[in-house]
Every structure is written in C-alpha cells, then in structure tokens.
Amino acid sequence: MESLQPGPRNGLSFIRFSLDTLIFFLLFSFLPDLKVIVYKAQTFQSVLSYNTDSGVSERVLSRAGSQMGSPNFISRNGSLKSNQTSANSLFSLGKKNYSNLLLNKSSYYYQNDEIDDDHDGLIPLPDMLLSNLSIDDFSELSRVDSGSPLSFNTPRDNRRRSVVKESTGGKRSKFIFILVGLPAVGKSTISAQLIRFIQSNPATHSLRCLVYNAGKVRRKMSFKNLGKLSMELANNSSDDLFNPKNSEKKEKYARITLDKLLKELDRDVCDVGIFDATNSRVQRRQFVFEEICAYNENPESNFRVTPMVLQITCDEPNFIRYNVHQKSFNEDYFDKPYEYAVRDFARRLKNYYSQFTPFSCEEFNSLVKLINDRGLGHGVFAYNIVNTGLVPSKHLNNNHFPTNFSREIVQMVNLMESFVEHYTRMFGYTYIERVKEFFNEEMKNVEAKPTPGGLNYLSTLGSILDEEYFGELQQLLRRNLENINIGH
Ligand SMILES: Nc1ncnc2c1ncn2[C@@H]1O[C@H](COP(=O)(O)OP(=O)(O)OP(=O)(O)O)[C@@H](O)[C@H]1O
Ligand SMILES: O=P(O)(O)OC[C@H]1O[C@](O)(CO)[C@@H](O)[C@@H]1O
Structure with a gap:
C-alpha cells in the first residue's frame, strides 16, 4: 500500500515545512490572477491543438461550457450524465447490524500472510509547485483556527490530536475517501496530490493519510502468492x-x-x-457504504468515520492515451511488450466501460437516506474532479452535514472544496504541460528517425486507441446505462 508520512515529526522537518509554507505563500502573493488566466487559455489551447481534427478544441470547449450549468453533471461529453429520472440510484438498503468484513470473512488472508501489513513508503509525487494560487483563495481555510483538533500545535507535539466530540458519541472523527x-483516469495520482494538499494545509497537515x-x-x-513475478495476460x-x-x-x-483500511483506521x-x-x-x-455504516453502528468501533x-x-x-502509455510501464506490464500492454489495457477499459455507473446525485441522496434511516447521524460528502480540472466542478459537490457536526468535518469539507476548486491551478496545468510535451517529443522522435513499419509509441497508441475505439467505449457505456435504467 502506498503511504505518505504524517506531517513534521521533529524540529528539522518542521523548519523545512515552515520554509515550504513561506515560499508557497510568497508565490501566491506575487503571481497575479491575470497571468493564470492567460496561461490557462494558452495551455488548454495548445494541448487541444495537438489534435489533428481542428474542430476538437471548439467542441471540447463548448462541451465544457455546456456542463457548467448542469446540476447532475458527470462527464464533459454528456454521455456519462445521469438522468434525473433514472434509477441508477441506490437500491433499498436493509438494516444490517454486522458487517461481513467485521465478521472477519477475509481475515483468512491476513492470517495466512497473503497480504502483508507494510505500507510502501512515500508516494513519488509528480514534480509540481503549488503556485499560481492567490492567497485569497484560501480565505475559507485560513479561517480555521490553528488550535483546532486537526491542526498541528507545536513541533514537539508528536501525539495524535485527539478531541472527543459530543456530536460523535465521544468518538474521534476519521475519514474514508471512496474513489x-x-x-x-488519474485516481492514484490525484490521491497522492490530495494527500500533499492535506499536508500542506496548516489545519490538517499532521493528519496521517x-x-x-x-x-x-x-x-x-x-503474483506473490502464486509464485509469479508479474501479471499473466488473459488468453480468453x-x-x-x-x-x-x-x-x-x-x-x-x-x-x-x-x-484492511477499516481495521487500520480502527487501530x-x-x-x-x-x-x-x-x-x-x-x-x-453499496457494499462499501454498508461497511462504513456497520463500522459506525458498532459500539466497539473506536472512531466515527x-x-x-x-x-x-x-x-x-x-x-x-497518455495515461495508458504511462500505465503500460506499471507493475502489471513492466515485463510485457509495449504494444501488448496497450492492447491489454485497452481491453480492460472496454470491460470497465461496459459496467461503469457514475456516482450520481440520486445515489448521493440515497446514501443520505440510508444514513438517516439507520439513525446514524453522520455526514457524507461527494466531490467531482474532471481531470485536469478545467471543468469547474464546485457546483457538483454534494454535502450532507450531520446535525451536530464537528469542527474536523468542517475543516475537511473546506479543504476538499478548495482542492476541487483550485485543482487545475495547483496540479492540472503541470499535467497538461506533461501531456503536451509527451506528444510533441514523440512527434519529433518520429520525424527524426522514422521506424520501419511505423512502430513507435505514437503510432501504437494511435492505432489501438483510435477514434473508433473511443466511439466504442462511449457506446458500451451508453448501453450499460440504458440497461440499468430499463432494469429499474
Ligand atoms: N492529474 C494528473 N496529473 C499528472 N499525471 C496524471 C494525472 N492523471 C493521470 N496522470 C498520468 O496517468 C497515469 C495513470 O494515472 P493513475 O495511475 O493515477 O490512474 P488510475 O485511475 O489510478 O488508474 P487505475 O484505476 O488503472 O489504477 C499516471 O501514471 C500519470 O502519469
Ligand atoms: O475492483 P475495482 O473497483 O475495479 O478496482 C481495482 C482495479 O482497478 C485497477 O486499478 C484498474 O486498472 C486495477 O489495477 C485494480 O485491480
């Protein structure tokens, strides 16, 4: 499992943290918003202009624009949009007092050492600078007082911040992000960025993520338990x-x-x-939320999630295409030929598109109902990021605060809203630049030394993940959503 270390634990790291924070805020103060807007326009335009279809940038921009007013937005091309009347909503959830997980159905795997308990150390973060962000953007966050339960009080304070809350039945708050x-699409990358953001914020920086x-x-x-070194690709x-x-x-x-997550949180x-x-x-x-509810219901649980x-x-x-290219070097494919890896991942994507149901407002409302029906009284929150964040997603947030909410929750919600709102400026531009650079460099390489038979990254990606392929993905997705709607 990946892990990031908690915030500063000693004098040295605190000094480093303070320096980082100072640089961070100085940068904010000196970079005017205008520069951000110009940069944003240029970068977006240049990424899109890579595409040989000159109509693309206009289409994407207009699609992005049309999404902004949509309360039930899912995707920029409209195909993932959920329908207000559709029933890709939650199911009726019966009361359940004991979770399968808490009944230790899977503890076998721990007992038999099939999953070890190590965390793999620091997530290698992309080389990024939290620049271009005006300090005003943090007004919400800076309202959080420094002596808050989630804040790190002194460099010497290595203890957990533990504030007992009336509203949580005397239990401290913890958070589970369900991606x-x-x-x-960038889930793992954005998780690492979120952790970095949490740990850059004075109110939350010592949270262990x-x-x-x-x-x-x-x-x-x-792999390990079956004595294999890497993933076996499926033949059928x-x-x-x-x-x-x-x-x-x-x-x-x-x-x-x-x-494992619930157990470690509880420990x-x-x-x-x-x-x-x-x-x-x-x-x-549904299963994940059931587990969380069961955890919160259980009087033996040590925390409120x-x-x-x-x-x-x-x-x-x-x-x-760029992301799949990156994926083709990961642990699943490091020992596979490039083309084979891209093909396999393309097939994986098709399988997923044929069964994916986006998380919708209806589903969110059903969750709120589930929590209320069970009398659990805890909150639930949902956020959307359209990677690279160029589509504003602030209005897509769904907040359901518990009646008596704790300060930790308010701080985390403020933080999340800020993360989603400023995602592009903090992380998205770097990503856009990287994608642009990749295609430009590859294009130059192809021109400099064309390979006989045309086998290079670009042609492989372009031939497997071509326009037709993307059309098929959208069709699979649409069909799945239609079937779900018919089924309800
Ligand atoms: N926002 C981003 N910033 C920088 N790089 C990104 C971003 N999103 C995706 N990437 C690139 O795409 C690659 C794939 O992304 P990532 O592994 O995060 O996706 P994922 O959704 O977690 O995939 P999977 O579900 O298959 O594990 C990353 O290795 C990274 O190079
Ligand atoms: O079981 P889920 O929710 O599809 O997610 C896990 C899978 O997602 C992936 O990250 C998709 O590429 C796989 O590596 C992993 O097995």
Whole structure:
C-alpha cells in the first residue's frame, strides 16, 4: 500500500515545512490572477491543438461550457450524465447490524500472510509547485483556527490530536475517501496530490493519510502468492479478471482492501484512508457504504468515520492515451511488450466501460437516506474532479452535514472544496504541460528517425486507441446505462 508520512515529526522537518509554507505563500502573493488566466487559455489551447481534427478544441470547449450549468453533471461529453429520472440510484438498503468484513470473512488472508501489513513508503509525487494560487483563495481555510483538533500545535507535539466530540458519541472523527472512476483516469495520482494538499494545509497537515489500493492487493495476492513475478495476460475471457463474467475475484480483492483500511483506521494507524479502486458499480459502492455504516453502528468501533466520495473523470482521448502509455510501464506490464500492454489495457477499459455507473446525485441522496434511516447521524460528502480540472466542478459537490457536526468535518469539507476548486491551478496545468510535451517529443522522435513499419509509441497508441475505439467505449457505456435504467 502506498503511504505518505504524517506531517513534521521533529524540529528539522518542521523548519523545512515552515520554509515550504513561506515560499508557497510568497508565490501566491506575487503571481497575479491575470497571468493564470492567460496561461490557462494558452495551455488548454495548445494541448487541444495537438489534435489533428481542428474542430476538437471548439467542441471540447463548448462541451465544457455546456456542463457548467448542469446540476447532475458527470462527464464533459454528456454521455456519462445521469438522468434525473433514472434509477441508477441506490437500491433499498436493509438494516444490517454486522458487517461481513467485521465478521472477519477475509481475515483468512491476513492470517495466512497473503497480504502483508507494510505500507510502501512515500508516494513519488509528480514534480509540481503549488503556485499560481492567490492567497485569497484560501480565505475559507485560513479561517480555521490553528488550535483546532486537526491542526498541528507545536513541533514537539508528536501525539495524535485527539478531541472527543459530543456530536460523535465521544468518538474521534476519521475519514474514508471512496474513489470512483474508470481505470487510468488519474485516481492514484490525484490521491497522492490530495494527500500533499492535506499536508500542506496548516489545519490538517499532521493528519496521517494512507492509500489502500485494490490493484496493489490484487498484485500481491495473485503474483506473490502464486509464485509469479508479474501479471499473466488473459488468453480468453474466462481468464480475464476484468471481464464482467469474472467479477468475483476482483470483488474479493476489493473487500480485502477495504477490510484492511477499516481495521487500520480502527487501530489508529491513520486518520484518512483513501480507498483507491474504480468502485465502478453501484453494488460495490453499496457494499462499501454498508461497511462504513456497520463500522459506525458498532459500539466497539473506536472512531466515527465520515465517508467522502471523490469521483474522477477523464474523457479527453489524448489524456487517456497518455495515461495508458504511462500505465503500460506499471507493475502489471513492466515485463510485457509495449504494444501488448496497450492492447491489454485497452481491453480492460472496454470491460470497465461496459459496467461503469457514475456516482450520481440520486445515489448521493440515497446514501443520505440510508444514513438517516439507520439513525446514524453522520455526514457524507461527494466531490467531482474532471481531470485536469478545467471543468469547474464546485457546483457538483454534494454535502450532507450531520446535525451536530464537528469542527474536523468542517475543516475537511473546506479543504476538499478548495482542492476541487483550485485543482487545475495547483496540479492540472503541470499535467497538461506533461501531456503536451509527451506528444510533441514523440512527434519529433518520429520525424527524426522514422521506424520501419511505423512502430513507435505514437503510432501504437494511435492505432489501438483510435477514434473508433473511443466511439466504442462511449457506446458500451451508453448501453450499460440504458440497461440499468430499463432494469429499474
Ligand atoms: N492529474 C494528473 N496529473 C499528472 N499525471 C496524471 C494525472 N492523471 C493521470 N496522470 C498520468 O496517468 C497515469 C495513470 O494515472 P493513475 O495511475 O493515477 O490512474 P488510475 O485511475 O489510478 O488508474 P487505475 O484505476 O488503472 O489504477 C499516471 O501514471 C500519470 O502519469
Ligand atoms: O475492483 P475495482 O473497483 O475495479 O478496482 C481495482 C482495479 O482497478 C485497477 O486499478 C484498474 O486498472 C486495477 O489495477 C485494480 O485491480
């Protein structure tokens, strides 16, 4: 599992942190907003202008614009939009006092050492600077007082901030982020950025954040324990873990991952647990929320968990191509030929598009109902980021505060709203630049030394992930959503 260390734990790191913070705020003060707007326009334009279809940038811009007023937005191209009357909503959830996880169904895997308890150390963060952000943008956050329960009081204070809250039945607050998003949209990358953001904020910087990644659990269990060095690519659909027919195994890995997250949260190993999986189906999310509710209901639980959904979308073909290119070097594919890896990931994407149901406002409302019906009284929050953040998503946030909410929750909500609102300026531009650079460099390479047979990254990506392929993805998604609507 990936982990980031908590905030400063000693004098030296505190000094470094203070210096970082000073530089950070100085940068904010000297970079006027105008520069940001000009930069934004130029960068976006130049990324889009890579596309040979000159109509693309206009289409994307107008699509982006048309989304801004949509209260039930899911994606920039409209195809993921959920329909107000549709029933891709939650199911009726019966009362359940004991969770399968808490009944230790999957503790077998721990007992048999199939999953170790290590966290893999620091997440390598992209080289980024939290620049271009006006200090005014942080007004909400700076209102948070420094002696708050989530804040780090003195450099010598290595203890956990623990404030007992009346409103949480005497239990301290913890947070679980439930990520939602198709493969390669940037979930893991954005999780790392979120952790960095949490730890850059004075009110939350000592929160211990850990990422629980279902893909890592899958790899650990299926490679290591079976004595394999890397993923075996499926020859047919029955071998293919990502084929909807074989969802059982994938669900098992997800359950184990969530189990580990809840257990570690309860053991006070971390304060914020990020459940990094696609969580692409309503049933899965239903399971996750059930587990969280069961945890909160259980008098034996040590903390009160607030669930926060973070949905990430990315549907611009060039960004997806770039992301898949990056994925083709990861632990699943490091020993596979490039073309093979891209093809395999393309097939994985198709499987996911054929079963993905975006997290919608209806689903959010059903969650609120679930919490209220069970008399749990905790909150639930949901945020959307359209990777690279160029589509404003502030209005897509869904907040349901508990009746008596604690200050920790307000601070986390403020922080999340700021993260979503300023995502592009903090992280998105760097990403856009990187994608642009990749395509420009590759283009130059191709021109400088054309390979016989045309086999290079660009031509491989372009031939497998071509326009037709993206059309098919949209069709699969549409069909799935139609079937779900018919089924209700
Ligand atoms: N916002 C971003 N900033 C920088 N790089 C990004 C961003 N989004 C995606 N990428 C690039 O795309 C690659 C794939 O993204 P990432 O692994 O985060 O996706 P994911 O949604 O977690 O995928 P999966 O579900 O398959 O694990 C990353 O390695 C990174 O290079
Ligand atoms: O079980 P879920 O929710 O699809 O998510 C886990 C899967 O997501 C992925 O990250 C998708 O690429 C896989 O590595 C992993 O097995």
